[in-house]
Amino acid sequence: MSPPEHDLVRSHRLPWRVEGVTVVRRRFVAGVLILAALAIGGAVTAARPDTDTRLASFYRHGRVNQTVAGRTFQVRALGVRGAAKIKADRADHDTSGVWVIVKFTVTARLEPASLKFAALVDGKGRSYRATGRFNQFIVEGGYDLQPGVPVTAEVAFEVPKAAANRLAMRLSDQFDRRLDAIVEIRLPVSAAQVERWAADPTVAQLSPTEVTA
Amino acid sequence: MSYGGRDVWPRRIGLKILDAPVRGVVVGVLILVLALSGLFGGLDRVTPDRGGLPVAQVGAAQAGAPWTVTVIRSAIFDDLPPLRLEHEGDLWLQVLATVEVTDDESRNDMREIFTLDIAGLLDAEPKYMYLGRDSTLVDYLHPGMPERIGYFWELSGSAPVPTELHILVNGKTERVDSLTGSLAWLDPGPRSELRVPVNDERGK
Numbered sequence: 476m477s478p479p480e481h482d483l484v485r486s487h488r489l490p491w492r493v494e495g496v497t498v499v500r501r502r503f504v505a506g507v508l509i510l511a512a513l514a515i516g517g518a519v520t521a522a523r524p525d526t527d528t529r530l531a532s533f534y535r536h537g538r539v540n541q542t543v544a545g546r547t548f549q550v551r552a553l554g555v556r557g558a559a560k561i562k563a564d565r566a567d568h569d570t571s572g573v574w575v576i577v578k579f580t581v582t583a584r585l586e587p588a589s590l591k592f593a594a595l596v597d598g599k600g601r602s603y604r605a606t607g608r609f610n611q612f613i614v615e616g617g618y619d620l621q622p623g624v625p626v627t628a629e630v631a632f633e634v635p636k637a638a639a640n641r642l643a644m645r646l647s648d649q650f651d652r653r654l655d656a657i658v659e660i661r662l663p664v665s666a667a668q669v670e671r672w673a674a675d676p677t678v679a680q681l682s683p684t685e686v687t688a
Numbered sequence: 689m690s691y692g693g694r695d696v697w698p699r700r701i702g703l704k705i706l707d708a709p710v711r712g713v714v715v716g717v718l719i720l721v722l723a724l725s726g727l728f729g730g731l732d733r734v735t736p737d738r739g740g741l742p743v744a745q746v747g748a749a750q751a752g753a754p755w756t757v758t759v760i761r762s763a764i765f766d767d768l769p770p771l772r773l774e775h776e777g778d779l780w781l782q783v784l785a786t787v788e789v790t791d792d793e794s795r796n797d798m799r800e801i802f803t804l805d806i807a808g809l810l811d812a813e814p815k816y817m818y819l820g821r822d823s824t825l826v827d828y829l830h831p832g833m834p835e836r837i838g839y840f841w842e843l844s845g846s847a848p849v850p851t852e853l854h855i856l857v858n859g860k861t862e863r864v865d866s867l868t869g870s871l872a873w874l875d876p877g878p879r880s881e882l883r884v885p886v887n888d889e890r891g892k
Contacts, residue, residue, distance in 0.1 A: 498696060526869030568822050571833050594794070602793035607827025608819065635832045 530653040537660045546656040547588040547648050548620060553578040553627070555662045557639070557672030558679035561631055563609035572635040573673045577644050577662065580627045580687055581613075583620035588648045591616040595632045595662075598641035603634045613684045614646070628684040639669040744857060744882040752859040752879050754791035755829075757801055760784040760836070762853045763887040764843070771816055777845035778810070779890070783855065784820070788834035791862075791873070796828045800876060802839060805854035808847020814839040853884045 537543030539552045558574045560567050575595060593605040593614035605614045612618045613628040620626055634642065642662045649655045705713060725731065744750045749758045765780040767773075773780070783802060789795050799813050817826040820836030829835055843850075859879035865872045 525864075527871055530870070566822060566824075568824070570821075571835070572830075600792060601831045603830045604794035604828045607796075608822065608824045633830060633833065635830075638832070 532652045532657045534659045543658045545658045548583050550658050551580045552660045560678045562678045562680050570633040575632045578629045580625045582625040583622045588620050589616050590614045591650050592647040594645050595642045597638035625687040627687045629681040640666040742880040744880045750880050756788045758786040762884040763889045766890040779843045781841045781843045783839045786836050789829045789831045794828040794830045803856040808844040810842040816840040850886045856881050
């Protein structure tokens with residue numbers, strides 16, 4: 476077996492022995508390509524949505540007197556009122572802000588469901604949960620809604636007076652609302668209404684939660 | 689050393705490094721790392737952290753996150769219906785404070801606000817938290833709506849009755865959780881401290 480011809484072997488190697496200018500140029504090009512790949516990778520990573528964005532909830536928007544469907548239930552807000560004081564659980568409850576009371580009808584769609592989250596959101600994105608100062612089983616996961624059986628309830632929230640005229644109510648059937656539907660209903664409340672509610676000495680009472688005929 | 693063509697200087701340096709004894713290379717690398725670290729302040733003298741917390745005053749708001757806290761007073765009681773002591777003869781240690789949620793949403797972790805530096809507590813967390821407004825148990829507090837809260841810890845009857853209480857006011861930091869990638873309130877721990885005289889309300 477004859478030894479391999481030197482020039483043939485050389486042609487398969489990296490061109491260490493070619494002219495210096497070629498080597499420098501190739502290395503420069505390789506360096507640029509590596510940097511470009513890193514930059515593109517970095518840009519892709521930076522442009523990728525963060526975890527909270529990827530797991531964000533899906534909002535179903537609506538207005539009062541409009542039926543809005545969530546994933547497992549549908550809601551129709553019937554109205555909103557307010558007060559400075561509420562009587563519930565055999566006691567009067569005042570607030571440093573104002574009570575906002577929302578009346579709605581909720582119906583499970585295909586299988587039993589229960590509301591586990593209710594909050595009002597103001598214009599700055601601040602979220603106020605339904606009060607826990609007295610029992611509100613309908614939004615605490617304590618009321619099983621049966622499919623096709625509408626239930627009407629009033630739920631109370633306390634919010635700062637300054638935030639009460641730009642509110643939306645959010646309802647969900649999940650404690651963990653990531654990647655799930657949230658019903659959001661805009662509430663028509665004016666600043667003048669809020670002032671009247673806060674000044675009204677009448678103690679409000681929530682209407683009982685009941686199946687709607 | 690040549691491979692038949694012109695030597696390229698980075699290759700020459702690389703080959704010299706490869707030819708050098710391992711110990712020399714290691715020592716050289718360490719010296720290089722030290723030098724680079726020194727260039728960026730790694731060798732600067734460090735003032736040790738003495739662990740001191742900002743000292744709060746009774747009645748003064750401690751702005752923090754996710755809450756702002758104002759400690760109003762502390763007292764000790766022997767009987768306080770409808771609160772129920774776990775052991776007869778124990779005492780109630782009360783801290784009265786105003787708490788305002790500075791987060792953007794309602795929170796129900798108010799029981800994590802205080803750590804009491806005192807011996808004889810049955811539990812580090814308060815057994816009861818009552819809203820001053822209507823004496824209901826504290827559930828959620830809402831953003832921008834400060835509330836006066838009475839915190840109650842059960843203190844063993846065999847423990848010395850305190851005349852002064854050392855309170856650590858805890859806080860949290862909102863940051864991306866390195867495990868889940870989600871924004872969360874993490875790193876709970878003391879953010880300030882204060883000493884409050886304890887009023888003796890036993891038998892009153």
